[in-house]
Amino acid sequence: MRIATYNVEWFSSLFDKAGKLFDDGGWSGRHDVTRAQQTAALGQVFQALDADAVMVIEAPDAAGAPNNIRALAGFAARFDLRARAVVMGFANDTKQGIALMYDPDVLEARHDPQGAITGAQGARGAPRFDMALRIDLDIDATEDLVVFSKPPLELAVETKSGFAFRMLGAHLKSKAPHGARDAAHAMQISISNRRKQLAQAIWLRARIETHLAEGTPLMLLGDLNDGPGLDVFEELFGRSSVEIILGGDATHDLYDPHAARALGQRLGAMPTTARFWIRPEERYLQALLDYIMLSTELRDRARRWRIWHPLDDPDCWHKPALRDALVTASDHFPVTLDIDI
Numbered sequence: 001m002r003i004a005t006y007n008v009e010w011f012s013s014l015f016d017k018a019g020k021l022f023d024d025g026g027w028s029g030r031h032d033v034t035r036a037q038q039t040a041a042l043g044q045v046f047q048a049l050d051a052d053a054v055m056v057i058e059a060p061d062a063a064g065a066p067n068n069i070r071a072l073a074g075f076a077a078r079f080d081l082r083a084r085a086v087v088m089g090f091a092n093d094t095k096q097g098i099a100l101m102y103d104p105d106v107l108e109a110r111h112d113p114q115g116a117i118t119g120a121q122g123a124r125g126a127p128r129f130d131m132a133l134r135i136d137l138d139i140d141a142t143e144d145l146v147v148f149s150k151p152p153l154e155l156a157v158e159t160k161s162g163f164a165f166r167m168l169g170a171h172l173k174s175k176a177p178h179g180a181r182d183a184a185h186a187m188q189i190s191i192s193n194r195r196k197q198l199a200q201a202i203w204l205r206a207r208i209e210t211h212l213a214e215g216t217p218l219m220l221l222g223d224l225n226d227g228p229g230l231d232v233f234e235e236l237f238g239r240s241s242v243e244i245i246l247g248g249d250a251t252h253d254l255y256d257p258h259a260a261r262a263l264g265q266r267l268g269a270m271p272t273t274a275r276f277w278i279r280p281e282e283r284y285l286q287a288l289l290d291y292i293m294l295s296t297e298l299r300d301r302a303r304r305w306r307i308w309h310p311l312d313d314p315d316c317w318h319k320p321a322l323r324d325a326l327v328t329a330s331d332h333f334p335v336t337l338d339i340d341i
Contacts, residue, residue, distance in 0.1 A: 019071035061097025126206035
């Protein structure tokens with residue numbers, strides 16, 4: 001079975017309010033790319049992946065749940081994808097949802113949120129992901145309330161052969177200092193946002209530990225907007241979100257080979273899953289942001305992880321049409337896992 005995670009930049013902008021593809025010459029959310037160009041490129045990428053399930057990050061999440069699901073199902077029909085069934089979780093107001101597209105002939109997946117329903121007062125530990133977490137962010141003996149701008153998607157999944165496991169789709173909040181008045185204010189906002197992101201990682205980790213304690217096979221997929229050695233804030237806080245979610249220091253409870261490689265070396269070439277244009281520096285920044293992390297039970301069944309990077313993956317590079325489609329479709333590249341389940 002092949003399972004993928006794919007952050008599709010501004011997927012929402014390709015659909016009208018009824019969930020129908022524009023597929024025209026209007027501009028997409030991507031720079032200098034029309035909606036028709038991005039749609040065609042995405043269709044080619046999804047067809048090449050030929051995945052049994054795709055965790056879509058930045059899925060349409062603007063027109064209401066029925067239309068968002070209709071949008072992705074219509075996209076799947078347009079390009080004759082096997083991953084044609086769609087399940088989504090809690091809505092948000094960012095226009096960047098999380099959805100699983102899957103082949104219903106191979107597996108079944110349902111939204112199955114866990115944790116306490118807390119209301120506005122929040123709770124410690126691991127409340128439901130659309131609620132609030134009470135946690136002291138700055139060690140001042142006063143608890144803060146943390147919420148997910150994009151609540152993780154919790155799924156109960158079962159293959160047609162009867163193998164059951166849990167799947168978590170996550171998109172942690174970025175640390176951009178929007179609205180900063182000056183450099184000092186930007187630093188203050190960045191540190192505050194970093195604390196909130198780490199709190200979200202702690203919240204996710206608490207849920208993960210519950211499933212691991214129960215012996216439930218678990219898979220976490222998505223864009224964590226963070227990684228070992230990514231920025232100066234890691235030195236300030238000690239650990240990245242990725243390290244918190246993976247688990248222990250020596251033997252991690254979850255495993256992703258790309259994260260393990262990055263954690264094992266601070267210098268030299270590292271795997272990357274995203275490519276961004278840095279305007280002030282007039283260059284591209286590449287980063288490892290997207291992961292498929294597995295519990296031990298699933299790791300023993302895994303055969304191959306692959307980053308579909310158009311410049312780094314030889315098979316993508318030697319297929320010019322696919323290479324160009326990957327560049328046009330999104331600023332992130334898909335990550336796939338081939339696994340025996």
